[in-house]
Amino acid sequence: MAKARIFSGVQPTGNLHLGNYLGAIELWLSLQNKYDCIFSVVDYHAITVSQEPRKLKESILAIAKIMLASGINPDQSVIFQQSALSAHTELAWILNCTAHMGELKKMTQFKEKSAGQKDIVSLGLFAYPVLMAADILLYQTEAVPVGEDQSQHVELARDLARRFNHQFGQTFTVPDLITRPDGARIMGLDDPRKKMSKSAASEYNYIALLDEPDKAAKKIMKAVTDSGQEIKFAPANKPAISNLLTIYSLLSGRTIARLEEEYQGRQYGALKKDLAEAVKIFLSDFQSRLNEITDAQARQVLSAGAAKIAPLAESTLRTAKERLGLTLNNHR
Ligand code: TYM
Helix, strand or coil: CCCCEEEEEECCCCCCEHHHHHHHHHHHHHHCCCCEEEEEECHHHHCCCCCCHHHHHHHHHHHHHHHHHHCCCCCCCEEEEHHHCCHHHHHHHHHHCCCCHHHHHCCHHHHHHHCCCHHHCCHHHHHHHHHHHHHHHCCCCCEEECCHHHHHHHHHHHHHHHHHHHHHCCCCCCCEEECCCCCCCCECCCCCCCECCCCCCCHHHCCECCCCHHHHHHHHHHCCCCCCCCCCCECCCEHHHHHHHHHHHHHHCCCHHHHHHHCCCCCHHHHHHHHHHHHHHHHHHHHHHHHCCCHHHHHHHHHHHHHHHHHHHHHHHHHHHHHHCCCECCEC
16 A cells, blocks of 8 residues: 655755754655655745855755765655755645635744834745645645644645645545654754754754854853752753753653653752763764765756656646636646
């Protein structure tokens, strides 16, 4: 029996961090054998805010390499560059004509990213979630594994799929959301009330996957902690320690309950020291795998990936156009 399909993506912007890895990429790894997987470097999403062309080019390859170094197997799963397939922007236009301004205005990420920019914010940033819906719906995706900050966008994709199907006839699979029970929202090390973010003002907010391991260890040692002394998972009262416990649990494979037991009666400093060491080992291993992967390999994986899935994207787009009455004499 054919496997169910999942689709997810990462923007080639800024520093990919431990939040991206634990909240999304590691989740993808856990699903790789069970599903048919498509993972995209979503470069059209990246240009919704200003990008330096040379850096963008480097970042596209860098993300593909990070996916490979993380263990995404290109013989099994597809890795491709979003802008290589024009079906994404074509379907996005079609969905733009069914999406409502009101529902897009409600998107938390748009509100955050556009805050303080008034009318110079790009139309692309506003329509960003519709392009994301197109990414997902083009492949008749059954589930979308993401971090918690993307759940509102996946909900919109579900709404747009249902709306189109209702109005024009069955065209798109309505996708489910998959998030991790823990780790779906890794918080900033400098402020555990906000998520770890690529665009954070301080580099002490995040552990970048490309951070020098000793530097990353220092960042853990400098992470803010909570009042009190007890090492206990309690996100409402102890957001900083709970975040460190979550990260440590995911990196070490030990449950949070077990870590609480191990650190009973010990100080915050002991937990930080051990986590710093675990982060150092994780990054050293990850980066040595990353350094083995060449630009040529990454380019080859991206172009083979796009070639493999282009027929499916084209077929869904063709159906959507037919349903809308855009197709004359069976020609596109
Ligand atoms: P992006 O590039 O911002 O983030 C990539 C993935 O990392 C997750 N993530 C986190 N998870 C846990 N804790 C955090 N602090 C954290 N920060 C980020 C994100 O939830 C995401 O899963 N719009 C998407 C990219 C996209 C996409 C798609 C995803 C475009 N088209 C289609 C799925 C399906 C984004 O900007 O992710």
